[in-house]
Amino acid sequence: MAGPAHHWRRILMICILIPGGLLLSSAMPQQLVQPQEANSIISDEPITPVPEPRPINALKVRLGERLFGDHRLSRNNLRSCASCHDLNTNGASKESHDKGLDGSSLPLNTLTVFNAALSFRFGWEGKIRAIESDAKASLQNPQIMGADLAEIVEKLDADSGLRREFVAAYGRRPDAENVVDALATFQRTLITPGSRFDRWLAGDAGALSAEEQDGYRLFKSLGCVSCHQGVNIGGNLFQRHGIFHPLASPKPEILRVPSLRNVATTPPYFHDGSAATLDEAVRRMGVAQLNSTLTDRQVSALVAYLGTLTGKYRGVPVGGAP
Template structure:
């Protein structure tokens, strides 16, 4: 039985997740390259990009979306826990916004099902952006932004326009051009021998059972700590994260407890698969995961300074 089917069937038999939760993976090709996405209204995307970086959108004007999701680096941050507009630490590590709209759910717990819902929840949460009202009123008084919004939406700035513009902007945050995508597209020279070994090992040990599809994850729920404890015990069931750009997004896990990729790989293999990987296997899988780094606006995604 192929590794994908063996791993998925074993976990399904254990009752830890349902195969029906998977977003139609192609078992002949468990990982798919990023699709080309049609460019929507550029004027509205431009509004969203501006709002994303503007701290005036938050209640006290202390943070912007960019404060936790730095799109000049990895789409997240280097901190285990970011802080919201009220100064309190977030309960979970910040996921990257890159390719996030390709996931089937949002947040680590997956309780939000759409990009507009995610944005609305962040705006209204007192521990994140602090509430949408004061920020929107403040932004309406900016004549340059007001003119940009009127040109794009033919009305004044309001919450629906903010949510729509930020949603369109999030959908534009894809990172094509990863070497693994090039290899999937037929460029046999895109990967080194070590990286190909890492891909083979990634499949054979069962990592691909949960990390598959176009986002190499992000399309099912899974219980963590199946065989051995992994990170903080709660939440017990999480949305499987995407592995795109994973080499740039340390620290890892929902509690930010894994400082580097090698530690995360060793811990995941033991906790989720009951396997102790050799140093060579870890090095090979780490090398493979490095091939999942794509580019944004023509520049490779990179890790922020720590």
């Protein structure tokens, strides 16, 4: 006869396989995690803390950071990577759709560059597998940077100071390979550890309020964690949106599940940027993905929990959030 542990493992498996499988349980009395219980459950959580950035060649990182903000990497020196990925705010922008080089709107909302290196694919459709390939694709995309790598190298090599930095970091002058590598190396450092939720995961029971813990419990019981889990709370699988009801623009139908790290700082939401607030996004996700109209209390708790996912970049909270 199956014991209690087997029973609960089976329920958890059902929840993971069927998003919203424990939807009815949200109406049942919920017990908050008591401080003395916190340390005993952390190791069993489906989400793990963001690690501190690994030590990387400091010369390459510094060079990559300089290139990230260099307009010479674009056609006609019109923009830099930082033009759409503002590291002083949320690693993206506040626009539903950023503008292409010709002034038209880009087809998809700009994803944050923070913690992107922790995802298994890049972009909303997840077509790119490596961070170097993503950097190269952005440089060459006619609507994003519209550049030719040979022309970029020529412009950078004409800068004697920058040329010396390349020689110091790579032992040679700028070329297509080390330009891309420097950008990718810098982007690997754009990790944001230190969120309040990560502190709670590490055993600090006081890091979350009662409502925030309630929100996390709902996040799991409603089935949100079926797609948003792991170190990046997403970013590690593909999913169809609008399972029960339309969510946003119908195309693309299949998307890489976005990370929820720093999500409170990255409005507007969804691939078409059609949800202006986190409250709206949570309500629409409930209907579209769970076939459930969430109560105001549930939405409030979920939004409160999502607000605990804001980490720190270079010791400062992303977006200046508290």
